[in-house]
Amino acid sequence: MTLLELFKLLRKHLKLVIILPVVMAIATAGVSWGLMANQYTSTVSVYVLSSSEQSNASQYNELTAGQLMANDVATLANSSIVLERTAQELGMKSLGGFEVSVDSATTTRVIEISVEGDNAEQCAQIANKLAEVLSSVAQSVMGVENVNVIDQAEVPQAPSGPPRAMYTAVAFLAGIFIAVAIVVIIDMVNTRVRTPEEAEELLGVPVIGRIPKIKG
Secondary structure (H helix, E strand, O other): OOHHHHHHHHHHOHHHHHHHHHHHHHHHHHHHHHOOOOEEEEEEEEEEEOOHHHHOOOOOOHHHHHHHHHHHHHHHHOOHHHHHHHHHHOOOOOOOOOEEEEEEOOOOOEEEEEEEEOOHHHHHHHHHHHHHHHHHHHHHHHOOOEEEEEEOOOOOOOOOEOOHHHHHHHHHHHHHHHHHHHHHHHHHHOOOOOOHHHHHHHHOOOOOOOOOOOOO
16 A cells, blocks of 8 residues: 555545544543542652761772762662651551652762652652651661751642643544554455456456446
């Protein structure tokens, strides 16, 4: 099938090509705005201050040792012991329903801990408590001198998700793709000879006359 033939098919089924993407986009938008709850993200940033014993390691200089220690602390921030103790101190059974993510660059000792959930105030409380618990656990388990808070987590004023506009756009594009696929499949299934050119191609003989169709 050539591109020109495809365009002719799409033009023939123009209603399907237009209606299906619009319906899918409207349905997705309705689900996104009507059923999906807003998600909020609150972030706290901390600075890892390593002990003198760790920073004077013979095989690393002070900066490299501190960065390695920060990476270890970042891993510890998402460990079960820190998450469970944080929930316990906040009077919660667990942090289920909240997503905790930790970002630690390889060239700095700064760690960012983000908490995402459907309750803005709880996200900020959990993030700040995580930083507090992380400092205590890191000192006792890893011998870190301290984990200092740079910027405390604040209550987010606007939701960070879900990306409803993106979902709607993807649904619209998917509708176009599905509509085109349906049109192509319909054309492939239809084996009738519809034009004189198709008859010439199938039979190998030229068309020398036509009988018009007279209605009634």
